[in-house]
Amino acid sequence: MGMSYQPQPMTQPTMAQQPLPQMPAFGLGPLAQAMPNGGAASSAASSHFHQYFQLLKTHFAQPGHTKMATRSLNGQLFPLIVEAFKSFDKDGDNILNPTEAGDFFSHFVSERMGFHSAMMTVAAWKSMDTSKGQQQLKAYTENKHSMDAQAFRVLTSDEDGYLQIHEVVDALSVDTTRHKAMLRAFGLDSEEEDDAFYYADEYA
Numbered sequence: 015m016g017m018s019y020q021p022q023p024m025t026q027p028t029m030a031q032q033p034l035p036q037m038p039a040f041g042l043g044p045l046a047q048a049m050p051n052g053g054a055a056s057s058a059a060s061s062h063f064h065q066y067f068q069l070l071k072t073h074f075a076q077p078g079h080t081k082m083a084t085r086s087l088n089g090q091l092f093p094l095i096v097e098a099f100k101s102f103d104k105d106g107d108n109i110l111n112p113t114e115a116g117d118f119f120s121h122f123v124s125e126r127m128g129f130h131s132a133m134m135t136v137a138a139w140k141s142m143d144t145s146k147g148q149q150q151l152k153a154y155t156e157n158k159h160s161m162d163a164q165a166f167r168v169l170t171s172d173e174d175g176y177l178q179i180h181e182v183v184d185a186l187s188v189d190t191t192r193h194k195a196m197l198r199a200f201g202l203d204s205e206e207e208d209d210a211f212y213y214a215d216e217y218a
Contacts, residue, residue, distance in 0.1 A: 056101075056121065058097070058098075058101040059098045059101040059102065059118070059121050060121065060126075060127060062094045062095075062097045062098035062101070063094075063098055063121060063122060063127040063128065063129075064127060064128055065094050066091055066094045066095065066098070066128075066186070067127060067128030067129060067131070067132040068128065068132075069087060069090055069091060069094075070087075070091075070132045070135070070136065070188075071128075071131065071132050071135045073087045073188070074132075074135045074136050074138075074139040075135060075139070084188055084189050087188055088187045088188055088189075091186065091187060091188070092183065092187070095182060095183050095186045095187070096179065096183065098118070098121075098122075099118065099179050099182050099183075102114045102115075102117055102118045103179075108178065108179040109176055109177070109178050109179070110176065110177040110178075111175075111176060112174065112175030112176065114177075115166075115170065115175055115176065115177035116175075118177065118182075119162070119165075119166050119169065123158075123162055123165070130151060130154075130155075133150075133151055133154065133200060133202070134147045134148060134150070134151045135147070136197070136202060137150040137151065137202050140202060150201050150202060153201050154200055154201050157201070161199060161200055161201060164199040165196050165199040165200055167199075168185065168192060168195045168196045168199050169181060169182065169185045169192075169196060
């Protein structure tokens with residue numbers, strides 16, 4: 015279809031990367047410009063994303079996690095993920111078209127939503143080393159274009175850029191196969207262990 019990924023403006027140079035096919039045009043600029051007709055959806059999504067990342071940071075700030083704790087976390091994350099998705103789902107069909115999907119993902123990976131600080135907390139927990147977490151965040155900011163593109167490819171199984179609600183719930187719920195793959199796309203190592211799925215594959 016010929017659509018290409020367009021990164022948000024960065025203050026740091028990015029490394030040269032091979033082009034990735036069939037990517038929607040997300041990363042359309044500052045959040046204030048991403049939804050020019052105001053932003054009721056943007057404002058609602060921002061609230062849900064802030065709460066989502068705060069819960070992640072609190073969870074991964076703890077030294078150890080049981081499966082029950084992870085299930086409890088995912089139970090709290092679930093309504094936030096769904097409501098953030100619905101903020102961009104203008105026709106209410108539980109599918110985001112490529113433009114809507116791009117807006118959703120651009121908000122999700124924005125530093126203003128809390129993505130960067132949550133990412134560093136997760137990285138530090140996985141490596142048991144705060145300085146390594148900082149290094150991984152630096153590597154992400156220097157390669158944001160390609161890492162965001164790879165993560166978006168993990169998020170959606172549809173090559174033309176459409177995004178379904180069950181894909182988002184799966185990817186943003188902690189410890190699912192898709193969630194681990196997305197962390198790897200963002201440059202975070204993830205242990206290979208038995209997958210835990212806590213939600214049905216479909217949400218209607």
